[in-house]
Amino acid sequence: MIETERKFLVTSEDFKKQATEQKVFRQAYLNTDPQRTVRVRLTGDTGYLTIKGKSSNSGMSRYEWEKAIPAAEAEELLKICEPGMIEKTRFLVPVAGHTFEVDEFFGAHTGLIIAEIELKTEDEDFERPQWLGKEVTGDLRYYNSQLIKKPIKNQQDE
Amino acid sequence: MIETERKFLVTSEDFKKQATEQKVFRQAYLNTDPQRTVRVRLTGDTGYLTIKGKSSNSGMSRYEWEKAIPAAEAEELLKICEPGMIEKTRFLVPVAGHTFEVDEFFGAHTGLIIAEIELKTEDEDFERPQWLGKEVTGDLRYYNSQLIKKPIKNQQDE
Numbered sequence: 001m002i003e004t005e006r007k008f009l010v011t012s013e014d015f016k017k018q019a020t021e022q023k024v025f026r027q028a029y030l031n032t033d034p035q036r037t038v039r040v041r042l043t044g045d046t047g048y049l050t051i052k053g054k055s056s057n058s059g060m061s062r063y064e065w066e067k068a069i070p071a072a073e074a075e076e077l078l079k080i081c082e083p084g085m086i087e088k089t090r091f092l093v094p095v096a097g098h099t100f101e102v103d104e105f106f107g108a109h110t111g112l113i114i115a116e117i118e119l120k121t122e123d124e125d126f127e128r129p130q131w132l133g134k135e136v137t138g139d140l141r142y143y144n145s146q147l148i149k150k151p152i153k154n155q156q157d158e
Numbered sequence: 159m160i161e162t163e164r165k166f167l168v169t170s171e172d173f174k175k176q177a178t179e180q181k182v183f184r185q186a187y188l189n190t191d192p193q194r195t196v197r198v199r200l201t202g203d204t205g206y207l208t209i210k211g212k213s214s215n216s217g218m219s220r221y222e223w224e225k226a227i228p229a230a231e232a233e234e235l236l237k238i239c240e241p242g243m244i245e246k247t248r249f250l251v252p253v254a255g256h257t258f259e260v261d262e263f264f265g266a267h268t269g270l271i272i273a274e275i276e277l278k279t280e281d282e283d284f285e286r287p288q289w290l291g292k293e294v295t296g297d298l299r300y301y302n303s304q305l306i307k308k309p310i311k312n313q314q315d316e
Contacts, residue, residue, distance in 0.1 A: 030209060031189040036239065069225070080194045
């Protein structure tokens with residue numbers, strides 16, 4: 001199905017006060033080509049295999065296919081992924097009827113915090129909380145599949 | 159799980175007399191890197207997503223993960239695969255307690271027929287029918303993921 005999302009840098013940790021849920025994600029890629037990324041993700045006792053096509057011209061919309069898989073299978077698949085692992089905590093932050101997914105990265109990407117909001121259409125409006133910074137929708141450097149190859153810090157970009 | 163297989167060229171169509179089943183396969187790849195191939199296959203009303211790691215030194219054994227997926231999802235995924243599609247008829251041919259999977263290729267690969275046999279261990283013995291030709295186990299040129307990039311005909315190799 002086609003997913004429509006916008007992506008922003010996050011300028012403070014204030015979002016944590018509004019978060020209703022948080023989970024640690026470990027993920028790596030079986031393909032990092034932006035035309036057809038294949039991601040293996042492990043969170044708690046569930047794995048996910050996610051395949052995404054290339055982004056629309058706006059960078060907001062992208063074909064996405066996802067299946068939950070047993071954690072043990074995700075562990076096996078992580079072993080054959082391209083080098084590089086992303087580890088991050090994902091916070092769910094409800095804001096005025098939408099839910100931001102805010103990712104705080106660890107390791108090589110420490111300092112980077114990215115918020116994503118899923119929309120029904122590319123022109124759907126939404127409320128912007130104070131901690132929401134510069135929009136980076138469609139900026140390849142902030143694709144997790146590209147971060148694996150080239151770390152980037154929030155600060156460097158401000 | 160680890161799959162152990164040996165692969166052979168096929169020298170005649172006599173195997174068809176012994177075949178108990180045949181199906182047409184269409185398949186393409188989300189990654190053709192032999193270290194981590196990601197294959198989308200469609201046969202009849204079922205799709206499959208298959209991920210394979212790199213081969214053992216003998217070329218016989220390889221980590222393999224496979225899930226059946228709805229045909230409609232396989233159709234969608236085929237659209238974002240790397241260019242090139244393999245179309246072949248797979249025949250199941252029982253021979254003395256083993257089953258050969260014999261693939262007759264169409265299109266760019268017409269003339270190529272490859273038989274595979276799955277074994278429990280690398281040194282397991284099996285009966286070789288008359289139509290079984292040269293062994294090509296571990297020969298990258300005969301990986302379906304590589305055929306997509308460079309067609310090869312049976313005859314050229316004999």
